[in-house]
Amino acid sequence: MAEKSIQAVLFELGLGTISQRFIEHKINFELAKKLSDEELSALGVGTIGDRIRPKEKLNSQNTELPVPHSSPQASGSTSGSTPRSLLDRIRRERSLLFSSGSGKSNIPKNLPRNQKKSKEKTWTGTFICMADKSQGRVPSVSEKEVLIKAQLGFKRIQFCLEDKEEDVLAKISENETGFYQLQDIGGFELLRCRQNCRQLELVDCPWTVRDLKATLGSQGKIYLRPIQINLSTQSTVQSTHIEKREACKTCGDSFSIHELRKHVKLCHEKDLSNESDSELYDPHITETNVEETDEIQSEKIPDNIMENMEQVESSNNNSGSSVNSNNETIIESIIVSSTYQSSLDGKEVNDVIPIDDVFLQSRDDSSSAINVDPVDNLMTDESNIITLINNCLNYLIENSINDPVDILRYLQKNIVTGRELEISSIETPTDGDTNFISVDRHELIETAFDEVGALTDLRPTLEVQFYGENAVDSGGPRKEFFRLILREIKEKYFEPVRPFAKMEDYETIGKILALSMLQNGKIPQFLDFSLVDELFESSSPSLVVLNLRKGLDSLGLYKIGSSLPQFRHLFNTKPPILTLKGAITMLKPNFSEPGTNRRSLQTRVYSVFTKYLREVSSGRRENISLHSILMFATGADEEPILGFAVGPEICFSESETYNSFLPTSNTCINRLTLPIPSAEKDLPTNEILFHLYDLAFANTYYGLS
Structure with a gap:
């Protein structure tokens, strides 16, 4: 009633x-x-x-x-x-x-609610099948690649919420949706990763769907490990053999493309060994033949090298020393040095190394000899960096550049190569070499260390892709990567410094810090003053600092910091606090022409957005800060020390484009897009808009729809 x-x-x-x-x-x-x-x-x-x-x-x-x-x-x-x-x-x-005109009746059926068919509830779990029956740790990146090629590794399997333990095990080992390799192997077990480590442990609950969901949640991963028999890791991916063949330039034999590089390397080593054997002393060679050979070689040596050789000879005669035993090495080194090409500021320059600097330690100590050929050292990437950093140091000192920001800007211009770090618009072509790495947000330390540690040349622009996110890195994902990895490095390795950690980790950390500083990432300002002093000044540093130095010097920053003390201030300068005025000033709106209808709609939306910024700055929006909004728009939670190449801006688009008032962004060009109402869809209330803004700015994943 x-x-x-x-x-x-x-x-x-x-x-x-x-x-x-x-x-x-x-x-x-x-x-x-x-x-x-x-x-x-x-x-x-x-x-x-x-x-x-x-x-x-x-x-x-x-x-x-x-x-x-x-x-x-x-x-x-x-x-x-x-x-x-x-x-x-x-x-x-x-x-x-309001009939749709499809001919079907739209009259609702007056059925009681208990007679309507209810949709069956499901749960989807993430499973990683391992091959080793004794594996006790989470597989590394290289191990996961092997597992994936063997059709093991990562899969998502859907279960009914009422499935029992036998149903779960059966679906995991199904032919189509699960891992068929787990059939008839004598059983397998379910494991999970322990908190804050990579050790695996048994799932300590009944293996029913409801219990697994309650214990692991919707995002947890379940690792499958065989109990009695190791699974095969032989790749099931069919390799495509290239039939095209090319001839070796050294021996003339023909090889397929995928075998050619291996043969060229072996053929080149064989050729070098033959040359070294031919240089051994042969008693049958007469002095006349030796003189003729010397005359032929002298004809091939350029005049400037002959002059340098005469200077060496005269200096040796005057000092009374004899370096005849090293004549062949000196001549060969001078020839190589005269043709050695170095790249500085994008231009090729022929560097002739002065003989006095390379081969003579001191005119007063002329009896000492150089045992290592410095030209061979200069041919390595490490020596290229050393030469480049020395040239940069000379320029900075000669031109009295003392501002640490100006020093960093000059180093970025000369050290970083390949594709441009920033783009000015979406239409800008993204050409040029890059160092491509693929990392996992949920296992960032491990995947980033593996990827960065495998890079041989750190100078090209870094290109970052997060697992499962469909964003092309033109600057935004790279800034997001540096922000996240520096935060995790700070928490895991420097609060406090952990000398018991693997020392090679600190070398990789040094490389990441150098990359972040040179490629518009965050400055590592979490280092203590004492640690910075020990890093650049101490003559007896700890193993941690030694490895940090090695990593930083992979791009020459240790050399710069130890030679220019003012450069160290970058490590101790705290970033400014982002205020409401700073956020409004930084995010400049891109309005239409005054007087148009579109301009009035844009003004309405921008007015609501500024009210939202005030709510955020006063702390009335939970878990959202001004840094969150800047991070959503640019990929960085603070303005880079070298500034934004393209100033952050707010653009407006009609809501019918996305059928939603949810903001979007393009972090590569630092653009925040706010939807405006259209003729079909009016502007929601402030409360609804604020809720949508909260939802957007709380997420930083790329490719969300």
């Missing part, structure tokens, strides 16, 4: 269309008296007047209301028949008015 009474009140007040909502939420006459304005609004009572009138009507009646009668014949029926028939008639009229 209570349901019929509340329906009668709603029909009397002209609110009969929402009476079904009261029935669905099981609200009777007594409960309706206690509803607040927010609860009435949630039930569909939109206007303020409609919320006040039901309250007054309900509070004025202490007894059950009579049901209004539509006709005299209805008086003999039950009290709830008239509202129900009226409700059905309204539904039919609405169905006829």
